[in-house]
Amino acid sequence: MTQPKPYGMVAEFEDADSLLAAARAARASGYRRVEAYSPYPIRELDEVIPSWDLLSPMVFASGVAGGFIGFYMQYFIAAIVYPTNTRGMPLNSWPAFTVITFEMVVLFSVCAVFFAALLFEGLPQLYHPLFRIPTFKRVSDDGFFLCIEARDGRFEPAQAARFLQSLDPLKVWEVDSE
Amino acid sequence: MRVHERQRETARPLRAGEEGQAAVVAPGVTFKNLTGQITAIPLQPHVPAFWIACFGAATVALCVMAAAIAILLDVGVGTMGNNIPVAWAFPIANYVWWIEIAVGGSLLSSILHLFNQSWRNSINRLAEGVTLSGIACAGLFPLLHLGRVWIFYWTLPYPNTLTIQPQFRSPLVWDVFGIFTYALASILFWYLDMIPDLASMRDRATARLPYLVYGILALGWRGASRHWRIHEKAGILLAGLLTPLVFTVHTVVSFDFAIALVPGWHSTIFPPYFVDGAILAGISMVTMMAIALRAKFDLKNIITERHLNNLAKVMLTTSVILCYIYVFEPFTSWYSGDPYEMYTVHNRAAGPFAWTYWAFVLLGLGGPQLLWWSRNRTNPKRLFLIAFLVVVGMWEERYMLMVTSLGRDFMPSAWANYAATAEDNALLYGSIGLFLTVFFFLWRTLPMISIYEVRQLLPLSKPGGGTVK
Numbered sequence: 244m245t246q247p248k249p250y251g252m253v254a255e256f257e258d259a260d261s262l263l264a265a266a267r268a269a270r271a272s273g274y275r276r277v278e279a280y281s282p283y284p285i286r287e288l289d290e291v292i293p294s295w296d297l298l299s300p301m302v303f304a305s306g307v308a309g310g311f312i313g314f315y316m317q318y319f320i321a322a323i324v325y326p327t328n329t330r331g332m333p334l335n336s337w338p339a340f341t342v343i344t345f346e347m348v349v350l351f352s353v354c355a356v357f358f359a360a361l362l363f364e365g366l367p368q369l370y371h372p373l374f375r376i377p378t379f380k381r382v383s384d385d386g387f388f389l390c391i392e393a394r395d396g397r398f399e400p401a402q403a404a405r406f407l408q409s410l411d412p413l414k415v416w417e418v419d420s421e
Numbered sequence: 422m423r424v425h426e427r428q429r430e431t432a433r434p435l436r437a438g439e440e441g442q443a444a445v446v447a448p449g450v451t452f453k454n455l456t457g458q459i460t461a462i463p464l465q466p467h468v469p470a471f472w473i474a475c476f477g478a479a480t481v482a483l484c485v486m487a488a489a490i491a492i493l494l495d496v497g498v499g500t501m502g503n504n505i506p507v508a509w510a511f512p513i514a515n516y517v518w519w520i521e522i523a524v525g526g527s528l529l530s531s532i533l534h535l536f537n538q539s540w541r542n543s544i545n546r547l548a549e550g551v552t553l554s555g556i557a558c559a560g561l562f563p564l565l566h567l568g569r570v571w572i573f574y575w576t577l578p579y580p581n582t583l584t585i586q587p588q589f590r591s592p593l594v595w596d597v598f599g600i601f602t603y604a605l606a607s608i609l610f611w612y613l614d615m616i617p618d619l620a621s622m623r624d625r626a627t628a629r630l631p632y633l634v635y636g637i638l639a640l641g642w643r644g645a646s647r648h649w650r651i652h653e654k655a656g657i658l659l660a661g662l663l664t665p666l667v668f669t670v671h672t673v674v675s676f677d678f679a680i681a682l683v684p685g686w687h688s689t690i691f692p693p694y695f696v697d698g699a700i701l702a703g704i705s706m707v708t709m710m711a712i713a714l715r716a717k718f719d720l721k722n723i724i725t726e727r728h729l730n731n732l733a734k735v736m737l738t739t740s741v742i743l744c745y746i747y748v749f750e751p752f753t754s755w756y757s758g759d760p761y762e763m764y765t766v767h768n769r770a771a772g773p774f775a776w777t778y779w780a781f782v783l784l785g786l787g788g789p790q791l792l793w794w795s796r797n798r799t800n801p802k803r804l805f806l807i808a809f810l811v812v813v814g815m816w817e818e819r820y821m822l823m824v825t826s827l828g829r830d831f832m833p834s835a836w837a838n839y840a841a842t843a844e845d846n847a848l849l850y851g852s853i854g855l856f857l858t859v860f861f862f863l864w865r866t867l868p869m870i871s872i873y874e875v876r877q878l879l880p881l882s883k884p885g886g887g888t889v890k
Binding site: 258259266278279280281282283284285288289292294296298299302316317320321324325327329330332336339340342343345346347349350352353354356357359360361363364365366367368369370371373374380381382383384385 | 453587594624637646649650651877882
């Protein structure tokens with residue numbers, strides 16, 4: 244039987260202030276693969292634990308694509324495939340096409356927000372090693388957790404545990420990755 | 422300051438101008454009892470009698486609607502009172518009315534989100550529930566009005582052997598795209614926003630089946646700081662996209678009327694007039710639901726007098742704008758010099774359907790004026806009654822708009838009267854059953870108060886120790 248690979252060292256804290264202080268201390272002492280878990284968004288954490296996403300450019304690109312598709316669908320049908328004389332309007336009566344063009348911009352953008360958000364959140368991921376922590380259920384209620392992940396280059400279980408213990412947590416767990 | 426000390430504090434202190442108002446969250450609410458209180462509504466094995474009574478009555482009405490739809494499909498649109506010239510009557514009035522109710526919910530969830538109005542946190546999920554239920558009803562009526570529902574897809578652009586395509590210069594086609602986009606966007610926004618609360622449900626479910634269902638729906642949400650940052654960003658982006666969408670959807674509904682040449686419809690004031698009426702009707706419906714549910718599910722600590730007061734103020738403001746529009750309607754038709762426009766105004770106020778006009782003026786315009794008195798804004802029973810009158814009044818208005826303009830348009834020889842049939846009434850009351858069935862089903866199965874957003878209103882959630890900026 245081989246020793247399971249560790250996922251990381253996790254500490255539970257009493258409140259958001261302690262979590263924030265602990266995250267700052269972990270980053271200051273050189274850990275890079277650090278993640279904080281909380282029951283509501285803590286804006287200050289975004290500066291401490293930087294992360295990136297492409298939500299805005301993806302949404303913008305989808306909106307532009309939706310606009311082009313929306314307009315040219317109408318142009319293609321009303322001017323080329325099925326031309327009709329409506330109230331003497333020109334075949335490319337673009338002002339009448341603006342409404343559906345706009346609706347398609349919004350439709351494509353909204354779908355892009357939805358799928359891009361899930362993509363960059365890494366969801367759906369129904370199982371995660373942290374769910375094995377007995378009190379991790381509290382993260383959706385009143386629990387605050389900080390995890391130093393094993394993929395951090397500086398990670399060494401005993402040292403990480405000592406470091407987390409020094410931050411006055413409620414409890415510290417070692418979590419295996421499988 | 423440590424946790425237990427801060428938990429005794431009330432919610433945030435009042436800002437200037439708020440003295441004497443109730444807080445957004447009542448004192449004594451903590452993370453623990455908040456999560457417990459909201460998740461218990463779907464998770465508790467005991468079903469409250471109030472819910473059973475409402476859901477039961479709603480499903481009975483829904484059965485009436487199902488029977489009415491079966492008759493409609495079997496016999497054809499002739500069972501409804503619609504005929505030429507009044508080709509749009511109950512079905513389209515119902516459609517516009519339900520879309521209005523849906524739009525009011527979107528106002529709370531997206532527009533007030535952009536304005537950073539934190540009081541909406543407690544009721545925005547409930548408002549979105551009203552939106553989804555309203556869209557379900559609204560989407561049904563244009564389909565039923567088509568007559569041959571099973572070939573509704575002929576309205577969509579797709580390659581077909583008839584080589585016939587939609588007419589993109591018609592507002593009716595714009596409406597198809599508008600409503601479809603609005604329905605899909607509302608569902609995606611509602612679900613994405615609910616994922617953190619579904620995780621709360623998953624973590625508190627004790628039985629196996631709820632644990633599995635909520636676990637799958639929560640997609641494995643862990644509340645990581647990365648999750649939250651993207652969640653917040655997506656929320657702002659969606660609110661920013663839904664805000665113009667909500668306005669255009671109801672503007673396009675008004676184009677269905679305004680682009681026609683029918684007197685009383687052909688007016689540039691229609692888009693703002695429809696959007697404003699929609700906010701009035703929708704907020705009234707949200708208010709009714711919020712009042713009923715806070716009383717029966719003991720949510721007075723989360724939906725406080727402050728919310729009722731603010732909702733009432735939105736109702737009052739939009740009703741004043743509507744009064745302005747109704748004062749200017751006779752003026753613009755007189756100023757146009759068009760005899761048909763002038764006759765339509767006369768016909769509305771003194772014709773065979775004058776009762777619908779005056780019912781609207783009394784209920785829809787007069788009712789909200791009672792909200793100038795602050796005790797009517799904060800007394801739940803009175804506010805419920807006023808909101809009910811407004812919702813009824815707004816239906817009268819849409820009905821009046823159909824029958825007066827279409828029944829007597831240009832040539833008197835082409836005029837005709839209109840009478841609704843039992844089928845029309847069954848569909849209207851049945852759709853109320855559909856609305857309540859969907860709404861109460863959502864209420865009993867999903868967290869219909871946004872838990873994570875209310876958490877952010879608690880002083881405990883402010884880093885730096887319970888003090889408020």
